[in-house]
Amino acid sequence: MNVTWTLGFPTGNEKGQYLTMDLGGTKLRVCWIKLNQRHGQTELDQDVYQFPSAVKTSDADTLWSFIADSLQDFVGKRSLQGTAENPLPLGFTFSYPASQDYIDHGVLQTWTKGLAIKGVEGEDAAGQLRDAMAKRNLPIRLVALINDTTGAMIASAYNDPDTIVGAIFGTGCNAAYMENVGSIRKMKIDLPPDTPMAINCEYGAFDNAHRVLPRTKYDVAIDEESPKPGEQSFEKLSAGLYLGEIFRQILLDLYERQVVLKGQDATSLKQPYALDTGFLSALENDPLPGVKAQFAELLKLKPTDEELWLCHRLAEIIAIRGARLCTCGISAICRMKGIKSGHVAADGSVANKHPTFKQRWAQAMGEVLDWPQDRKEDPITITSAEDGSGIGAAVIAAMTEERARQGNMVGIRQQK
Ligand code: BGC
Numbered sequence: 001m002n003v004t005w006t007l008g009f010p011t012g013n014e015k016g017q018y019l020t021m022d023l024g025g026t027k028l029r030v031c032w033i034k035l036n037q038r039h040g041q042t043e044l045d046q047d048v049y050q051f052p053s054a055v056k057t058s059d060a061d062t063l064w065s066f067i068a069d070s071l072q073d074f075v076g077k078r079s080l081q082g083t084a085e086n087p088l089p090l091g092f093t094f095s096y097p098a099s100q101d102y103i104d105h106g107v108l109q110t111w112t113k114g115l116a117i118k119g120v121e122g123e124d125a126a127g128q129l130r131d132a133m134a135k136r137n138l139p140i141r142l143v144a145l146i147n148d149t150t151g152a153m154i155a156s157a158y159n160d161p162d163t164i165v166g167a168i169f170g171t172g173c174n175a176a177y178m179e180n181v182g183s184i185r186k187m188k189i190d191l192p193p194d195t196p197m198a199i200n201c202e203y204g205a206f207d208n209a210h211r212v213l214p215r216t217k218y219d220v221a222i223d224e225e226s227p228k229p230g231e232q233s234f235e236k237l238s239a240g241l242y243l244g245e246i247f248r249q250i251l252l253d254l255y256e257r258q259v260v261l262k263g264q265d266a267t268s269l270k271q272p273y274a275l276d277t278g279f280l281s282a283l284e285n286d287p288l289p290g291v292k293a294q295f296a297e298l299l300k301l302k303p304t305d306e307e308l309w310l311c312h313r314l315a316e317i318i319a320i321r322g323a324r325l326c327t328c329g330i331s332a333i334c335r336m337k338g339i340k341s342g343h344v345a346a347d348g349s350v351a352n353k354h355p356t357f358k359q360r361w362a363q364a365m366g367e368v369l370d371w372p373q374d375r376k377e378d379p380i381t382i383t384s385a386e387d388g389s390g391i392g393a394a395v396i397a398a399m400t401e402e403r404a405r406q407g408n409m410v411g412i413r414q415q416k
Contacts, residue, residue: 003184004150004176005103005411006198006396007191007403009157012038014398019080019140021071022093022148022389025113025171026051028067030074033394038158042391047074060119064132072136082139089401090140091393094125095148095172097202102413103400106145112204113172113241116227143397147200148347149176151392152385154198156345158395159386163343165333166385166392169326169357170348172232173239176200177333191410203329204235213237218249225272238325240350244275246318251311260307268299281354283315322350323360331368334380345385358382
């Protein structure tokens with residue numbers, strides 16, 4: 001439960017031009033965004049920089065050099081003019097758990113989602129980025145470091161004031177919501193108790209001590225074989241990075257026990273992370289000939305129709321468990337805050353691409369929150385989040401600058 005120093009929802013009056021940058025697992029997206037208030041058209045121009053795969057396991061210097069070079073390329077190509085006195089304001093979406101003493105600061109607690117870059121954990125990622133930009137004399141000022149969930153919540157609330165939560169159901173899983181400062185007991189914050197503050201729940205790390213949720217032997221194996229055993233336990237049961245891998249582990253076990261695919265060469269099936277969530281979606285939803293073709297192409301295997309039905313059911317069970325766990329995270333927030341209605345702005349590959357995720361999620365919400373069976377509509381619904389890592393980062397940067405202009409510097413370190 002990390003404080004974010006994003007104080008409240010946007011008014012909708014935010015405007016101005018911002019540079020944003022989103023550090024994903026395999027790529028960096030840089031945007032130049034013009035906010036024109038809630039009812040105006042937001043303008044966005046972007047470039048995507050693919051990580052050389054070596055960056056994922058490299059060191060801090062390699063990472064920040066790659067990022068600063070990409071920023072330099074982006075602003076250079078567009079002749080964006082920042083000066084030492086008037087640098088370009090930057091919102092940085094850093095979708096990893098970070099402790100923030102200020103909004104423009106963020107100590108990485110641990111890498112998640114398979115990243116293993118040395119020299120960043122325990123360090124201030126914002127400071128490391130600032131140093132790399134300073135080395136290149138880039139006229140850019142980091143205004144806010146944000147989580148993707150906070151970005152999704154704020155970008156969506158910019159247009160839709162009914163937004164209550166921002167959630168990511170993608171490679172990782174997590175959500176953010178708005179808390180009153182007075183209820184944040186773990187730290188003393190010099191603001192009136194009813195001031196709203198976005199909280200990044202980081203609930204992908206829920207139950208790391210394995211005291212609550214039952215795990216199968218396949219879940220245990222995935223955890224033990226991961227770069228970070230014992231971390232992100234909840235995420236490993238429910239997020240997109242792992243759903244295909246759970247399926248692969250089960251199918252391989254059935255193969256090794258000679259229950260399925262007897263006598264076939266399963267070399268490709270033995271490859272960790274050979275299958276993604278897209279494969280599970282296809283298994284559940286595509287007609288048999290299409291699924292057979294995918295098995296042949298990806299795994300060089302020829303399952304019988306009966307074996308395919310087994311795979312279909314397995315894919316279904318894995319996705320149902322994942323969706324229902326995703327419901328638990330959000331319904332817990334709603335219960336704790338007494339939220340009875342509103343929109344959960346969701347983003348991520350599972351939310352957007354798995355065809356039955358949203359429906360399963362909604363059904364489980366009704367069960368957990370005891371909604372009447374004969375309801376005409378669901379009081380809390382999942383909506384497609386606006387672009388949190390782009391527009392969300394820009395709106396938060398605009399909110400932060402406005403706050404600084406008004407002299408409210410609580411949780412802001414570096415403003416000129
Ligand atoms: C990270 C979160 C992030 C989530 C969704 C998790 O692995 O710890 O910070 O919000 O993935 O991207």
